[in-house]
Amino acid sequence: MSTDKSLTAPPDAGAADWLVAGVRDFDYTVRSVVPTVFDAYARVFHPAERRRGDSVVDVRWAEVASANGRKMHPAAGWGSLTGSWQLRGQPGLWDAKPRTGELPAAVATTVADALSGHTASPEHCWFALSGGREVLDSVLLFHEDVPAYERGRYRKAWGSRRAAWDRLARSEAPRFELPDRPMRLLRGGLAALHELYDADDPPNLWWPDDRAWCVGSEIDLMTTYVGGTRACIEALLADDRLEVLPVSVEQDVTWEADTINPLPGAP
Secondary structure (H helix, E strand, O other): OOOOOOEOOOOOOOOHHHHHHHOOOOOOOOHOOOOOOOEEEEEEEEOEEEEEEEEEEEEEHHHHHHOOOOOOOOOOOOOHHHHOOOOOOOOOOOOOOOOOOOOOOOHHHHHHHHHHHHOOOOOOEEEEEEHHHHHHHHHHHOOOOHHHHHHHHHHHHHHHHHHHHHHHHHOOOOOEEOOOOOEEEEEOOOOHHHHHHHHHOOOOOOEEOOEEEEOOOOOOOOOOEEEOHHHHHHHHHHHOEEEEEEEOOOOOOOOOOOOOOOOOOOO
């Protein structure tokens, strides 16, 4: 991974033109998250969390599926694996559901490590941040069903993100538009990913200048999608630090996509 951690605002958002052209109107498939220009695609599952004393351990979707008598597969839905979207945890199995709208920092670092060898320009990457994240966090913060420990986490994150967005506004990071999703664009080495996580403002889309791959995290999804060369996707699938499965670009990304396990009620 590049050692250049400096993020800067480009003079315009022209570097995202290919992204705008390649992402379809939001049709609820993988191609509405990442561009349709790649040879292969993968789905990275955000882990759930289980508290163990004062520490937290990651819980894979496959573990939750097995414990609930469900089947893990590329289109698996969290609600279908747990039996409900309303569960606040299953004692001894998981306490916090997968992160929505962003890769957890440790997973993002692992993904970046796996992808860094599959681009000729790791020192020159692009990071797009969605303005929709502010709305999402404010809803989660004040929703009456959010447990107290989650409220505290979101309250802390909300303050950090608001400060980070103020910083980005002052830097005049250029905007571009995806369907129903206003975005801001920044550039830096792949290692600059850490700077965004340090500011508690992870990107929704990131890719190298040679467009060898693209990582996309939608603001209301519990998984992240990656498009890239076959070798790139194979590298992700082979990394046992990640829970990843191959998908087609036409795969549905909604909660109704799971046609193998029983569907829960509407989320």
